[in-house]
Amino acid sequence: MDFLTDPVTFISQWVQQLLINLGIPEITAAQILPGVGAVILPLLAMLWVIFLIWYERKIIGRLQDRPGPNRVGPFGLFQPFADMAKIFTKEHITPTGADKVPYNLAPILAVGGVLGMWAVVPFSATVFGIDINVGALYIIAVGSIGTLGIIFAGYASNNKYAMLGAFRVVAQLISYEIPMVLALLVPVLLSRSMGMNSIVQAQPVWFLVVAPLPALLFFISSIAEVGRSPFDLAEAESEIVAGFNIEYSGLKFGMFFVGEFLHAFTNALIFTALFLGGWQGPGAEQYPILGFVYFILKTLVVHFLGIAIRGSMPRFRIDQVMQLNWKIFTPIALLSLCSAALVEKLAAGAGDLVRISLHVAANLVIFGVVILVGTKSLKERNARLDDLAASHRSAIHLVLGTPHDA
Amino acid sequence: MNMVWFYIGIFLIVSLGLPAVAIFLASLLAPKKPSALKSTIYECGLETEGETWVQFKAQYYLIALIFLVFDIEIIFLYPWAVAFDRLGLFAVLEGLLFITILAGGLIYAWKKGAFEWA
Numbered sequence: 001m002d003f004l005t006d007p008v009t010f011i012s013q014w015v016q017q018l019l020i021n022l023g024i025p026e027i028t029a030a031q032i033l034p035g036v037g038a039v040i041l042p043l044l045a046m047l048w049v050i051f052l053i054w055y056e057r058k059i060i061g062r063l064q065d066r067p068g069p070n071r072v073g074p075f076g077l078f079q080p081f082a083d084m085a086k087i088f089t090k091e092h093i094t095p096t097g098a099d100k101v102p103y104n105l106a107p108i109l110a111v112g113g114v115l116g117m118w119a120v121v122p123f124s125a126t127v128f129g130i131d132i133n134v135g136a137l138y139i140i141a142v143g144s145i146g147t148l149g150i151i152f153a154g155y156a157s158n159n160k161y162a163m164l165g166a167f168r169v170v171a172q173l174i175s176y177e178i179p180m181v182l183a184l185l186v187p188v189l190l191s192r193s194m195g196m197n198s199i200v201q202a203q204p205v206w207f208l209v210v211a212p213l214p215a216l217l218f219f220i221s222s223i224a225e226v227g228r229s230p231f232d233l234a235e236a237e238s239e240i241v242a243g244f245n246i247e248y249s250g251l252k253f254g255m256f257f258v259g260e261f262l263h264a265f266t267n268a269l270i271f272t273a274l275f276l277g278g279w280q281g282p283g284a285e286q287y288p289i290l291g292f293v294y295f296i297l298k299t300l301v302v303h304f305l306g307i308a309i310r311g312s313m314p315r316f317r318i319d320q321v322m323q324l325n326w327k328i329f330t331p332i333a334l335l336s337l338c339s340a341a342l343v344e345k346l347a348a349g350a351g352d353l354v355r356i357s358l359h360v361a362a363n364l365v366i367f368g369v370v371i372l373v374g375t376k377s378l379k380e381r382n383a384r385l386d387d388l389a390a391s392h393r394s395a396i397h398l399v400l401g402t403p404h405d406a
Numbered sequence: 407m408n409m410v411w412f413y414i415g416i417f418l419i420v421s422l423g424l425p426a427v428a429i430f431l432a433s434l435l436a437p438k439k440p441s442a443l444k445s446t447i448y449e450c451g452l453e454t455e456g457e458t459w460v461q462f463k464a465q466y467y468l469i470a471l472i473f474l475v476f477d478i479e480i481i482f483l484y485p486w487a488v489a490f491d492r493l494g495l496f497a498v499l500e501g502l503l504f505i506t507i508l509a510g511g512l513i514y515a516w517k518k519g520a521f522e523w524a
Contacts, residue, residue, distance in 0.1 A: 038416040107425060112424075119413075171465075178476045178480070188488065341501060
Protein backbone atom coordinates (compact mmCIF):
# COMPACT_ATOMS: atom_id res chain seq x y z
CA MET A 1 0.00 0.00 0.00
CA ASP A 2 1.52 3.25 -1.15
CA PHE A 3 1.36 6.49 0.81
CA LEU A 4 0.55 8.57 -2.27
CA THR A 5 -2.35 6.46 -3.53
CA ASP A 6 -4.04 5.68 -0.21
CA PRO A 7 -2.68 7.82 2.64
CA VAL A 8 -5.29 7.04 5.29
CA THR A 9 -4.92 3.26 5.06
CA PHE A 10 -1.13 3.69 4.95
CA ILE A 11 -1.05 5.79 8.11
CA SER A 12 -3.49 3.56 9.98
CA GLN A 13 -1.46 0.45 9.11
CA TRP A 14 1.71 2.23 10.22
CA VAL A 15 0.12 3.22 13.54
CA GLN A 16 -1.20 -0.31 14.01
CA GLN A 17 2.30 -1.71 13.45
CA LEU A 18 3.64 0.83 15.93
CA LEU A 19 1.11 -0.25 18.57
CA ILE A 20 1.94 -3.92 18.02
CA ASN A 21 5.64 -3.14 18.40
CA LEU A 22 4.84 -1.37 21.66
CA GLY A 23 3.53 -4.67 23.00
CA ILE A 24 -0.22 -4.23 22.50
CA PRO A 25 -1.96 -7.42 21.26
CA GLU A 26 -2.83 -7.35 17.55
CA ILE A 27 -6.59 -7.67 18.08
CA THR A 28 -6.73 -4.77 20.51
CA ALA A 29 -4.65 -2.63 18.17
CA ALA A 30 -7.06 -3.39 15.32
CA GLN A 31 -9.95 -2.39 17.56
CA ILE A 32 -8.42 0.84 18.84
CA LEU A 33 -7.81 2.37 15.41
CA PRO A 34 -11.44 2.75 14.20
CA GLY A 35 -12.19 4.31 17.58
CA VAL A 36 -9.46 6.88 16.98
CA GLY A 37 -10.91 7.47 13.53
CA ALA A 38 -14.33 8.02 15.09
CA VAL A 39 -12.81 10.80 17.20
CA ILE A 40 -10.83 12.42 14.38
CA LEU A 41 -13.60 12.51 11.74
CA PRO A 42 -16.02 14.80 13.66
CA LEU A 43 -13.09 17.08 14.54
CA LEU A 44 -12.17 17.36 10.87
CA ALA A 45 -15.80 18.01 9.96
CA MET A 46 -15.95 20.81 12.54
CA LEU A 47 -12.79 22.40 11.07
CA TRP A 48 -14.21 21.99 7.56
CA VAL A 49 -17.09 24.29 8.56
CA ILE A 50 -14.61 27.17 8.71
CA PHE A 51 -13.93 26.70 5.01
CA LEU A 52 -17.63 26.20 4.24
CA ILE A 53 -18.57 29.53 5.82
CA TRP A 54 -16.02 31.36 3.68
CA TYR A 55 -17.02 29.43 0.54
CA GLU A 56 -20.71 30.12 0.98
CA ARG A 57 -20.31 33.81 1.81
CA LYS A 58 -18.04 34.27 -1.18
CA ILE A 59 -20.50 32.62 -3.59
CA ILE A 60 -23.53 34.42 -2.16
CA GLY A 61 -21.55 37.67 -2.49
CA ARG A 62 -20.75 36.93 -6.13
CA LEU A 63 -24.40 36.04 -6.84
CA GLN A 64 -25.44 39.40 -5.41
CA ASP A 65 -22.83 41.26 -7.46
CA ARG A 66 -20.52 42.14 -4.58
CA PRO A 67 -17.05 40.78 -3.75
CA GLY A 68 -17.94 38.99 -0.51
CA PRO A 69 -15.35 38.79 2.29
CA ASN A 70 -12.05 40.06 0.86
CA ARG A 71 -10.25 42.04 3.60
CA VAL A 72 -8.92 39.56 6.15
CA GLY A 73 -6.17 37.45 4.60
CA PRO A 74 -5.91 36.37 0.96
CA PHE A 75 -9.39 36.37 -0.67
CA GLY A 76 -10.82 36.95 2.80
CA LEU A 77 -9.92 33.39 3.78
CA PHE A 78 -9.28 34.36 7.42
CA GLN A 79 -12.64 36.08 7.83
CA PRO A 80 -14.26 33.03 9.56
CA PHE A 81 -11.41 33.00 12.11
CA ALA A 82 -12.03 36.66 12.92
CA ASP A 83 -15.75 35.97 13.24
CA MET A 84 -15.03 33.01 15.47
CA ALA A 85 -12.84 35.08 17.79
CA LYS A 86 -15.63 37.63 18.01
CA ILE A 87 -18.47 35.20 18.66
CA PHE A 88 -16.46 33.30 21.30
CA THR A 89 -16.21 36.45 23.44
CA LYS A 90 -19.89 37.45 23.28
CA GLU A 91 -22.06 37.35 26.35
CA HIS A 92 -24.56 34.50 26.71
CA ILE A 93 -27.93 35.96 27.62
CA THR A 94 -30.66 33.63 28.86
CA PRO A 95 -34.15 35.14 28.65
CA THR A 96 -36.36 35.16 31.71
CA GLY A 97 -38.72 32.24 31.91
CA ALA A 98 -36.67 30.08 29.53
CA ASP A 99 -36.75 26.35 30.10
CA LYS A 100 -33.05 25.93 30.96
CA VAL A 101 -32.38 22.31 29.99
CA PRO A 102 -33.87 22.25 26.48
CA TYR A 103 -32.70 25.84 25.94
CA ASN A 104 -29.06 24.84 26.44
CA LEU A 105 -29.44 21.45 24.78
CA ALA A 106 -30.86 22.87 21.54
CA PRO A 107 -27.65 24.27 19.94
CA ILE A 108 -25.74 21.13 20.89
CA LEU A 109 -28.33 18.88 19.24
CA ALA A 110 -28.48 21.10 16.16
CA VAL A 111 -24.76 20.53 15.51
CA GLY A 112 -24.44 17.03 16.96
CA GLY A 113 -27.21 15.58 14.81
CA VAL A 114 -25.54 16.80 11.64
CA LEU A 115 -22.05 15.71 12.69
CA GLY A 116 -23.41 12.26 13.50
CA MET A 117 -24.39 11.76 9.84
CA TRP A 118 -20.71 11.86 8.85
CA ALA A 119 -20.18 8.47 10.49
CA VAL A 120 -21.44 6.51 7.49
CA VAL A 121 -20.29 8.68 4.57
CA PRO A 122 -18.11 6.61 2.20
CA PHE A 123 -15.24 8.92 1.28
CA SER A 124 -13.22 6.53 -0.90
CA ALA A 125 -12.86 2.84 -1.77
CA THR A 126 -10.93 2.18 1.44
CA VAL A 127 -12.02 4.99 3.76
CA PHE A 128 -15.71 4.85 4.52
CA GLY A 129 -16.17 5.89 8.11
CA ILE A 130 -18.11 3.11 9.79
CA ASP A 131 -19.72 0.84 7.22
CA ILE A 132 -22.89 -0.29 9.00
CA ASN A 133 -25.39 -2.32 7.00
CA VAL A 134 -28.26 0.07 7.76
CA GLY A 135 -26.43 3.26 6.72
CA ALA A 136 -29.37 4.84 4.88
CA LEU A 137 -31.69 4.29 7.84
CA TYR A 138 -29.02 5.65 10.20
CA ILE A 139 -28.80 8.84 8.15
CA ILE A 140 -32.58 9.36 8.37
CA ALA A 141 -32.61 8.67 12.10
CA VAL A 142 -29.65 10.87 13.03
CA GLY A 143 -30.67 13.57 10.56
CA SER A 144 -33.90 14.15 12.45
CA ILE A 145 -32.05 14.93 15.70
CA GLY A 146 -31.28 18.38 14.28
CA THR A 147 -35.02 18.98 13.91
CA LEU A 148 -35.42 18.12 17.57
CA GLY A 149 -32.83 20.79 18.46
CA ILE A 150 -34.76 23.44 16.55
CA ILE A 151 -38.04 22.45 18.20
CA PHE A 152 -36.35 22.60 21.61
CA ALA A 153 -35.00 26.07 20.82
CA GLY A 154 -38.37 27.43 19.77
CA TYR A 155 -40.24 25.86 22.66
CA ALA A 156 -37.81 26.73 25.45
CA SER A 157 -37.07 30.34 24.54
CA ASN A 158 -40.31 31.66 26.03
CA ASN A 159 -40.73 33.94 23.03
CA LYS A 160 -43.69 34.15 20.68
CA TYR A 161 -41.61 34.62 17.55
CA ALA A 162 -39.49 31.63 18.48
CA MET A 163 -42.64 29.61 19.10
CA LEU A 164 -44.14 30.56 15.72
CA GLY A 165 -40.85 29.66 14.04
CA ALA A 166 -40.85 26.30 15.79
CA PHE A 167 -44.43 25.55 14.62
CA ARG A 168 -43.39 26.18 11.05
CA VAL A 169 -40.21 24.13 11.41
CA VAL A 170 -42.10 21.15 12.78
CA ALA A 171 -44.61 21.25 9.95
CA GLN A 172 -42.02 21.82 7.24
CA LEU A 173 -39.27 19.46 8.33
CA ILE A 174 -41.50 16.51 9.13
CA SER A 175 -43.43 16.99 5.89
CA TYR A 176 -40.34 17.03 3.69
CA GLU A 177 -39.03 13.99 5.46
CA ILE A 178 -41.66 11.92 3.60
CA PRO A 179 -40.57 12.55 -0.03
CA MET A 180 -36.93 12.50 1.11
CA VAL A 181 -37.23 9.09 2.73
CA LEU A 182 -39.27 7.76 -0.21
CA ALA A 183 -36.67 9.06 -2.67
CA LEU A 184 -33.93 7.50 -0.57
CA LEU A 185 -35.76 4.19 -0.85
CA VAL A 186 -35.16 4.08 -4.62
CA PRO A 187 -31.32 3.84 -4.45
CA VAL A 188 -31.75 1.30 -1.66
CA LEU A 189 -34.06 -0.71 -3.92
CA LEU A 190 -31.75 -0.42 -6.93
CA SER A 191 -28.67 -1.52 -4.99
CA ARG A 192 -30.51 -3.97 -2.67
CA SER A 193 -28.58 -2.63 0.30
CA MET A 194 -28.80 0.06 2.97
CA GLY A 195 -25.03 0.26 3.47
CA MET A 196 -23.71 3.51 2.03
CA ASN A 197 -20.56 1.94 0.61
CA SER A 198 -22.46 -0.83 -1.16
CA ILE A 199 -24.85 1.76 -2.59
CA VAL A 200 -21.82 3.55 -4.06
CA GLN A 201 -20.36 0.29 -5.36
CA ALA A 202 -23.67 -0.52 -7.10
CA GLN A 203 -23.32 2.57 -9.31
CA PRO A 204 -21.23 1.91 -12.40
CA VAL A 205 -24.10 3.89 -13.92
CA TRP A 206 -25.06 6.79 -11.68
CA PHE A 207 -28.48 6.51 -10.06
CA LEU A 208 -29.05 10.07 -11.23
CA VAL A 209 -29.37 8.57 -14.73
CA VAL A 210 -31.41 5.54 -13.65
CA ALA A 211 -33.72 7.46 -11.32
CA PRO A 212 -33.73 11.17 -12.21
CA LEU A 213 -37.05 11.96 -10.52
CA PRO A 214 -36.15 10.59 -7.07
CA ALA A 215 -32.81 12.39 -7.36
CA LEU A 216 -34.57 15.69 -8.00
CA LEU A 217 -37.01 15.06 -5.15
CA PHE A 218 -34.19 14.17 -2.78
CA PHE A 219 -32.23 17.28 -3.74
CA ILE A 220 -35.14 19.69 -3.23
CA SER A 221 -36.34 17.98 -0.05
CA SER A 222 -32.86 18.08 1.42
CA ILE A 223 -32.78 21.86 0.85
CA ALA A 224 -36.10 22.03 2.69
CA GLU A 225 -34.68 19.86 5.48
CA VAL A 226 -31.86 22.35 6.04
CA GLY A 227 -34.46 25.11 6.06
CA ARG A 228 -32.71 27.40 3.64
CA SER A 229 -34.15 29.72 1.05
CA PRO A 230 -36.59 29.17 -0.66
CA PHE A 231 -37.77 27.11 2.35
CA ASP A 232 -36.43 29.43 5.05
CA LEU A 233 -39.76 30.47 6.52
CA ALA A 234 -38.70 29.08 9.89
CA GLU A 235 -36.56 32.20 10.21
CA ALA A 236 -38.40 34.58 7.94
CA GLU A 237 -36.82 37.89 8.97
CA SER A 238 -39.64 40.07 7.72
CA GLU A 239 -42.34 38.13 9.58
CA ILE A 240 -40.96 36.57 12.76
CA VAL A 241 -37.65 38.47 13.12
CA ALA A 242 -35.30 35.47 13.39
CA GLY A 243 -37.57 32.59 14.24
CA PHE A 244 -36.49 29.86 16.61
CA ASN A 245 -33.04 31.31 17.41
CA ILE A 246 -34.21 34.81 18.36
CA GLU A 247 -33.39 34.57 22.08
CA TYR A 248 -29.93 33.06 21.59
CA SER A 249 -26.67 34.96 21.75
CA GLY A 250 -22.95 34.32 21.61
CA LEU A 251 -21.72 30.92 20.53
CA LYS A 252 -25.07 29.28 21.25
CA PHE A 253 -26.48 31.39 18.43
CA GLY A 254 -23.44 30.62 16.29
CA MET A 255 -23.91 26.88 16.76
CA PHE A 256 -27.23 26.97 14.89
CA PHE A 257 -25.40 28.44 11.93
CA VAL A 258 -22.55 25.96 12.18
CA GLY A 259 -25.22 23.28 12.10
CA GLU A 260 -26.95 24.86 9.11
CA PHE A 261 -23.77 25.28 7.03
CA LEU A 262 -22.63 21.78 7.87
CA HIS A 263 -26.07 20.31 7.16
CA ALA A 264 -26.14 21.83 3.68
CA PHE A 265 -22.75 20.32 2.91
CA THR A 266 -23.61 16.98 4.50
CA ASN A 267 -26.73 16.72 2.38
CA ALA A 268 -24.58 17.36 -0.70
CA LEU A 269 -22.26 14.56 0.48
CA ILE A 270 -25.17 12.15 0.88
CA PHE A 271 -26.72 13.17 -2.43
CA THR A 272 -23.38 12.52 -4.14
CA ALA A 273 -23.04 9.12 -2.48
CA LEU A 274 -26.60 8.11 -3.32
CA PHE A 275 -27.09 9.46 -6.82
CA LEU A 276 -23.77 10.64 -8.29
CA GLY A 277 -21.77 7.47 -7.77
CA GLY A 278 -19.89 8.69 -4.70
CA TRP A 279 -16.17 8.07 -5.13
CA GLN A 280 -16.68 6.19 -8.41
CA GLY A 281 -14.64 7.43 -11.35
CA PRO A 282 -11.81 6.40 -13.63
CA GLY A 283 -8.99 4.84 -11.58
CA ALA A 284 -10.75 5.22 -8.22
CA GLU A 285 -10.39 1.53 -7.32
CA GLN A 286 -6.60 1.43 -7.76
CA TYR A 287 -5.92 4.89 -6.35
CA PRO A 288 -8.37 5.53 -3.47
CA ILE A 289 -7.06 9.09 -3.07
CA LEU A 290 -8.41 9.79 -6.57
CA GLY A 291 -11.82 8.51 -5.45
CA PHE A 292 -11.73 10.94 -2.54
CA VAL A 293 -10.94 13.82 -4.91
CA TYR A 294 -13.82 12.83 -7.21
CA PHE A 295 -16.16 12.59 -4.25
CA ILE A 296 -15.28 16.03 -2.89
CA LEU A 297 -15.42 17.64 -6.36
CA LYS A 298 -18.87 16.19 -7.08
CA THR A 299 -20.03 17.24 -3.63
CA LEU A 300 -18.80 20.80 -4.11
CA VAL A 301 -20.72 21.01 -7.40
CA VAL A 302 -23.92 19.82 -5.69
CA HIS A 303 -23.31 22.16 -2.76
CA PHE A 304 -22.73 25.04 -5.18
CA LEU A 305 -26.11 24.30 -6.80
CA GLY A 306 -27.74 24.49 -3.38
CA ILE A 307 -26.09 27.83 -2.63
CA ALA A 308 -27.04 29.20 -6.05
CA ILE A 309 -30.68 28.28 -5.35
CA ARG A 310 -30.40 29.94 -1.95
CA GLY A 311 -29.06 33.10 -3.56
CA SER A 312 -31.66 33.38 -6.30
CA MET A 313 -35.06 32.19 -5.06
CA PRO A 314 -37.68 34.14 -3.08
CA ARG A 315 -39.28 32.61 0.01
CA PHE A 316 -42.40 30.41 -0.17
CA ARG A 317 -45.45 30.93 2.03
CA ILE A 318 -46.26 28.20 4.55
CA ASP A 319 -49.33 27.00 2.62
CA GLN A 320 -47.31 26.85 -0.60
CA VAL A 321 -44.59 24.84 1.13
CA MET A 322 -47.14 22.38 2.49
CA GLN A 323 -49.06 22.01 -0.77
CA LEU A 324 -45.86 21.58 -2.80
CA ASN A 325 -44.92 18.75 -0.49
CA TRP A 326 -48.17 16.88 0.00
CA LYS A 327 -49.87 17.48 -3.36
CA ILE A 328 -46.86 17.24 -5.69
CA PHE A 329 -43.78 15.70 -4.09
CA THR A 330 -45.33 12.85 -2.11
CA PRO A 331 -47.46 11.52 -5.01
CA ILE A 332 -44.46 11.72 -7.38
CA ALA A 333 -42.28 9.93 -4.84
CA LEU A 334 -44.86 7.15 -4.40
CA LEU A 335 -45.31 6.77 -8.16
CA SER A 336 -41.59 6.66 -8.90
CA LEU A 337 -41.05 4.11 -6.14
CA CYS A 338 -43.77 1.89 -7.65
CA SER A 339 -42.33 2.23 -11.15
CA ALA A 340 -38.81 1.49 -9.91
CA ALA A 341 -40.01 -1.67 -8.15
CA LEU A 342 -42.05 -2.86 -11.15
CA VAL A 343 -39.32 -2.24 -13.73
CA GLU A 344 -36.72 -3.81 -11.50
CA LYS A 345 -38.82 -6.98 -11.15
CA LEU A 346 -40.17 -7.29 -14.70
CA ALA A 347 -36.85 -6.51 -16.41
CA ALA A 348 -34.79 -8.59 -13.99
CA GLY A 349 -33.71 -11.02 -16.73
CA ALA A 350 -33.03 -8.36 -19.37
CA GLY A 351 -29.68 -6.66 -19.90
CA ASP A 352 -28.54 -3.53 -18.09
CA LEU A 353 -29.19 -1.28 -21.09
CA VAL A 354 -32.83 -2.41 -21.42
CA ARG A 355 -33.40 -2.14 -17.68
CA ILE A 356 -31.95 1.35 -17.39
CA SER A 357 -33.78 2.69 -20.43
CA LEU A 358 -37.04 1.26 -19.04
CA HIS A 359 -36.33 3.07 -15.74
CA VAL A 360 -35.66 6.34 -17.55
CA ALA A 361 -38.77 5.92 -19.72
CA ALA A 362 -40.95 5.28 -16.65
CA ASN A 363 -39.52 8.38 -14.97
CA LEU A 364 -40.19 10.49 -18.06
CA VAL A 365 -43.78 9.22 -18.28
CA ILE A 366 -44.41 10.11 -14.63
CA PHE A 367 -42.86 13.53 -15.15
CA GLY A 368 -45.00 14.15 -18.23
CA VAL A 369 -48.21 13.10 -16.47
CA VAL A 370 -47.42 15.32 -13.48
CA ILE A 371 -46.73 18.32 -15.73
CA LEU A 372 -49.98 17.75 -17.68
CA VAL A 373 -52.18 17.29 -14.61
CA GLY A 374 -50.42 20.16 -12.83
CA THR A 375 -50.93 22.71 -15.61
CA LYS A 376 -54.57 21.62 -16.00
CA SER A 377 -55.39 22.01 -12.31
CA LEU A 378 -53.45 25.28 -12.18
CA LYS A 379 -55.54 26.63 -15.08
CA GLU A 380 -58.77 25.56 -13.35
CA ARG A 381 -57.64 27.21 -10.13
CA ASN A 382 -56.74 30.45 -11.90
CA ALA A 383 -60.11 30.48 -13.69
CA ARG A 384 -61.86 29.99 -10.35
CA LEU A 385 -59.88 32.86 -8.81
CA ASP A 386 -60.68 35.08 -11.81
CA ASP A 387 -64.40 34.34 -11.41
CA LEU A 388 -64.16 35.19 -7.74
CA ALA A 389 -62.38 38.46 -8.48
CA ALA A 390 -64.95 39.32 -11.16
CA SER A 391 -67.87 38.71 -8.80
CA HIS A 392 -66.16 40.88 -6.18
CA ARG A 393 -65.72 43.64 -8.75
CA SER A 394 -69.35 43.53 -9.83
CA ALA A 395 -70.46 43.60 -6.19
CA ILE A 396 -68.36 46.72 -5.63
CA HIS A 397 -69.72 48.28 -8.80
CA LEU A 398 -73.30 47.63 -7.65
CA VAL A 399 -72.63 49.78 -4.60
CA LEU A 400 -70.40 52.47 -6.04
CA GLY A 401 -71.46 52.41 -9.68
CA THR A 402 -69.15 51.26 -12.50
CA PRO A 403 -66.28 53.58 -13.43
CA HIS A 404 -67.79 54.08 -16.89
CA ASP A 405 -71.11 55.41 -15.59
CA ALA A 406 -70.02 59.02 -15.64
CA MET B 407 -20.87 -6.38 14.45
CA ASN B 408 -21.16 -5.19 18.03
CA MET B 409 -17.85 -3.36 17.65
CA VAL B 410 -19.34 -1.32 14.78
CA TRP B 411 -22.10 0.00 17.01
CA PHE B 412 -19.49 0.74 19.66
CA TYR B 413 -17.69 3.00 17.16
CA ILE B 414 -21.00 4.62 16.22
CA GLY B 415 -21.47 5.30 19.92
CA ILE B 416 -18.04 6.93 20.16
CA PHE B 417 -18.78 8.96 17.06
CA LEU B 418 -22.10 10.21 18.41
CA ILE B 419 -20.63 11.06 21.81
CA VAL B 420 -17.80 13.02 20.16
CA SER B 421 -20.15 14.80 17.79
CA LEU B 422 -22.43 15.83 20.65
CA GLY B 423 -19.47 16.62 22.90
CA LEU B 424 -17.71 18.93 20.43
CA PRO B 425 -20.38 21.67 20.38
CA ALA B 426 -20.96 21.21 24.12
CA VAL B 427 -17.26 21.76 24.88
CA ALA B 428 -17.12 24.71 22.48
CA ILE B 429 -20.09 26.36 24.17
CA PHE B 430 -18.59 25.68 27.60
CA LEU B 431 -15.27 27.29 26.59
CA ALA B 432 -17.10 30.25 25.10
CA SER B 433 -19.06 30.72 28.31
CA LEU B 434 -15.74 30.93 30.19
CA LEU B 435 -14.45 33.57 27.77
CA ALA B 436 -17.66 35.54 27.55
CA PRO B 437 -18.29 38.60 29.76
CA LYS B 438 -21.03 38.23 32.38
CA LYS B 439 -22.98 41.40 33.12
CA PRO B 440 -26.54 40.27 33.64
CA SER B 441 -29.32 42.78 34.10
CA ALA B 442 -33.06 42.45 34.36
CA LEU B 443 -33.68 44.52 31.25
CA LYS B 444 -31.19 42.56 29.18
CA SER B 445 -32.84 39.25 29.86
CA THR B 446 -36.38 40.35 29.07
CA ILE B 447 -38.11 38.59 26.19
CA TYR B 448 -37.70 40.25 22.81
CA GLU B 449 -40.83 41.52 21.18
CA CYS B 450 -39.80 44.49 19.03
CA GLY B 451 -39.21 46.77 22.03
CA LEU B 452 -42.62 46.15 23.59
CA GLU B 453 -43.37 44.22 26.74
CA THR B 454 -44.85 40.82 25.96
CA GLU B 455 -48.44 40.27 26.87
CA GLY B 456 -50.06 37.02 27.88
CA GLU B 457 -48.83 33.49 27.51
CA THR B 458 -46.00 32.52 25.17
CA TRP B 459 -47.52 29.16 24.35
CA VAL B 460 -50.26 30.56 22.16
CA GLN B 461 -52.89 28.52 20.36
CA PHE B 462 -51.71 27.03 17.10
CA LYS B 463 -53.42 26.26 13.86
CA ALA B 464 -55.14 22.87 13.75
CA GLN B 465 -53.49 22.16 10.38
CA TYR B 466 -50.16 21.63 12.11
CA TYR B 467 -51.72 18.85 14.15
CA LEU B 468 -53.26 17.18 11.10
CA ILE B 469 -49.95 17.30 9.23
CA ALA B 470 -48.16 15.75 12.19
CA LEU B 471 -50.71 12.91 12.26
CA ILE B 472 -50.37 12.21 8.54
CA PHE B 473 -46.59 12.32 8.85
CA LEU B 474 -46.65 9.76 11.63
CA VAL B 475 -48.65 7.29 9.55
CA PHE B 476 -46.45 7.76 6.49
CA ASP B 477 -43.15 7.58 8.32
CA ILE B 478 -43.96 4.34 10.10
CA GLU B 479 -45.24 2.72 6.91
CA ILE B 480 -42.17 3.76 4.93
CA ILE B 481 -39.89 2.15 7.50
CA PHE B 482 -41.65 -1.14 6.69
CA LEU B 483 -40.74 -0.67 3.03
CA TYR B 484 -36.98 -0.57 3.68
CA PRO B 485 -36.57 -4.30 4.44
CA TRP B 486 -38.80 -4.99 1.44
CA ALA B 487 -36.40 -3.02 -0.79
CA VAL B 488 -33.28 -4.69 0.62
CA ALA B 489 -34.67 -8.21 0.18
CA PHE B 490 -35.95 -7.40 -3.31
CA ASP B 491 -34.02 -10.14 -5.12
CA ARG B 492 -35.39 -12.84 -2.84
CA LEU B 493 -38.99 -11.76 -3.40
CA GLY B 494 -41.21 -13.27 -6.04
CA LEU B 495 -43.41 -11.19 -8.33
CA PHE B 496 -46.30 -11.76 -5.94
CA ALA B 497 -44.41 -10.26 -2.97
CA VAL B 498 -43.46 -7.23 -5.07
CA LEU B 499 -47.09 -6.74 -6.08
CA GLU B 500 -48.03 -7.05 -2.43
CA GLY B 501 -45.57 -4.27 -1.63
CA LEU B 502 -47.14 -2.15 -4.36
CA LEU B 503 -50.57 -2.86 -2.88
CA PHE B 504 -49.23 -1.60 0.45
CA ILE B 505 -48.05 1.61 -1.24
CA THR B 506 -51.45 1.94 -2.92
CA ILE B 507 -53.22 1.75 0.44
CA LEU B 508 -50.80 4.42 1.64
CA ALA B 509 -51.67 6.55 -1.38
CA GLY B 510 -55.36 5.97 -0.62
CA GLY B 511 -54.81 7.52 2.79
CA LEU B 512 -53.07 10.46 1.17
CA ILE B 513 -55.96 11.01 -1.26
CA TYR B 514 -58.48 10.77 1.61
CA ALA B 515 -56.61 13.40 3.61
CA TRP B 516 -56.35 15.54 0.48
CA LYS B 517 -60.10 15.35 -0.25
CA LYS B 518 -60.86 16.10 3.41
CA GLY B 519 -58.89 19.32 2.98
CA ALA B 520 -56.10 18.55 5.41
CA PHE B 521 -53.58 20.33 3.17
CA GLU B 522 -55.62 23.49 2.66
CA TRP B 523 -54.20 26.33 4.70
CA ALA B 524 -57.26 28.55 4.80
